[in-house]
Amino acid sequence: MVHAALSPVAPKPAHVPDALVYDFDIHADPGLLANPHARILDLLHSAPPVFWTPRNGGGWVALTHAANHEASRDTETYSSEFVPQDRMKALLASLPPGAPHIPQPIPITLDPPEHTKYRQPLQKVFSPKTIAALRDSIRELAAALIEEMKPAGRCEYMAAVAEPLPVQVFLKMLGLPLDRLPEYRAIVKEHMEAIDSDREGSMRRLQKIAAAMRDTVLDRRDNPQDDILSMLWKLEIDGQPTTLADMENYGVLLFIAGLDTVMNGMGLAMRGLATDLPLQRKLRDNPKLIAEAAEEMLRRYTFTVPMRIVKKEAQLAGATLMPGDWLKLFLPAADLDAKEFPQPDVYDLDRENNVHIAFGVGPHRCLGSHLARVELQVLYEEMLARMPEFRLDPDHPTVFHGGHVIGIESLHLVWDV
Template identity: 85%
Template sequence: MVHAILSPAADKPAHVPDALVYDFDIHADPGLLTDPHARILDLVHNAPPVFWTPRNGGGWVALSHAANYEASRDTEVFSSEFVPQAQMKAMLASLPPGAPHIPQPIPITLDPPEHTKYRQPLQKVFSPKTIAALKDGIRELAGELIDAIRPQGGCEYMAAVAEPLPVQVFLKMLGLPLDRLPEYRAIVKEHMEAIDSDRAGAMRRLQTIAAAMRDTMLDRKDNPQDDIISMLWKLEIDGQPTTLADMENYGVLLFIAGLDTVMNGIGLAMRGLALDPALQAKLRADPKLVAEASEEMLRRYTFTVPMRVIRKETVLAGARMMPGDMLKLFLPAADLDAQEFPQPDSYDLDRENNVHIAFGVGPHRCLGSHLARVELQVLYEEMLARLPQFRLDPAHPTVFHGGHVIGIESMHLVWEV
């Protein structure tokens, strides 16, 4: 059992009944850090479909598929604007002349219709057609990374493949220098770990991220290249040319999403494969099954936990919520809900109606889902084609992390040479 320091317990609000209180720390729960999806199955079986936890500042956690689906689609009640836009605009307007811009990860922190205005220009950047054009390059990089480890008979997979593949792909897409990869990853990791414990410091951390990209952004304005930053400069938002402030808003969102999320999905999926030699054999025999296999792996090991703030008094799955309450959309639990997926703990390649919500649902559905799918499928194909049967190394237990993106810190794989 992993031991971590739980966050301080917040006082229970008067409107929260004792029956809906369940003590769970999204960052430090011991079970989550020992085997996250085993612990999530335990939550699904033993906690209320929506519960209030005193940890991480105090707030609601939605487990059931129905509750997550409802809250994800109702942006008027379950808002992504943790600071209302009117308040944010007033604050930015009050800054003294020459004060540094405070970037916002737009459009993820907006609700419709503002959200739609800023998201629409990004659709082209992440369209299936655009991503399909990257597939050969992703496959080449995956092959290089796997060929480098094959003679060793084993590796720490996160550092060797799961991190460099999506991070290098995304840095190239954005147009950011690859030699700064360790610096960029450290900045993102600090931000993700502090989301709940230091909400007040979010603006400072976002300014740090924007500063790390600023030289490249300014250069691309005058010297455009074939990358996302150059493409963003050509966009119009509501009929107006893109400003540096717009660029930094977009940039911090893409930076955080591209440099953290997918590597965790890759790690969890490859662990699932390493634990299932029969599935490996089936996919090696028929690689055409890989696309379906990766969808079921996304469902079985969903990894993102978006946040919402309650704007109007409401009831969700029997839980009465008040304005200002925080809600975590626990998508990993939603995709293990037996009401939606019979025998959810089973990996079933032939599962019917596998409409998982690993990438969310509603207006905020993940913009990068096409890219993530291509990376996962290509990596499955190349791992199975280039390596013999691989398994977890019993000498090095897998180390997990919790948080708003659940994943793996280190995972050692071994195979015969």
């Protein structure tokens, strides 16, 4: 198990009652690092539905499905504009000529109606039709990775399959060079780990991401190819041609989302299958169930924790939140809420209500959800069709990580050869 240092304790604001304080560190909570979803089930029993934690700079955490659903949809109260747009525009206007652009992961850091203006053009790029056309190439890559590891009888699954599959798919889609994969992953990891501890450094880290992509972005403007960067250059935003600044804004968002998120879902789901051999057998016998199985896996092991900043005084599940407060939408807890999903800890293929919010809900619902679903379903199909029964390796316990995307650092599997 990983032991991480707890972040410093922030002072409690006057409007937070003692009864709503619960000490929880999203990056370093020992229970979360030992077994995240077991700890999340414990949180739902032991912590208030919305609580304030002194860790990670101090802020609120929404646990219940109802609280997450409400806050996700109310963008006027719970804002994604961590730096208000008027201040950001003034900052950009004040930069000296020739200064590097400060990219923003747009549209995720905007609220409607501005958010809609920038999200709408991306809908075409990630439409179900566009993504369906990638299914065969995703299957080909998944099959190659699985066949490569199969003869050994054991593997560290994150390095062997869960990281290279979605990351290579995404780099190819974007048109970025595959040989820079380790460099790109290191940059994203640095950014994700520092979101809470170094909020001020966020702009510098985003500039680093934009710089890593810039050569390719400019090349696609002058030499378009069959990839997302070339498609983005052809878009119009509010009737205006795409600029380099727009491209860098879109680029940092897609880079962060594509190079980190889905691999964690794959690792958590594969660990779930490795600990449930009867489920493996059931899905091998009836592969048509895999699409449904993937949805229940997303509910049972939801992994993203989006952030919001409170814009006006609000009541949320009995808590009073004030302007300037931070709020974590703890979606992994929302999808384990017994009020919404009876026996939430049970993986139930026949669950009547399986309307999970693993991809979020409201205006900021994950733009890449179609791609993630195809990747997850194809991976399960190929693993179950090609591999003998696989189990957790008893000699190498799973190592988890917390943060804004909860997931697995290393997952050792074994099987008979």
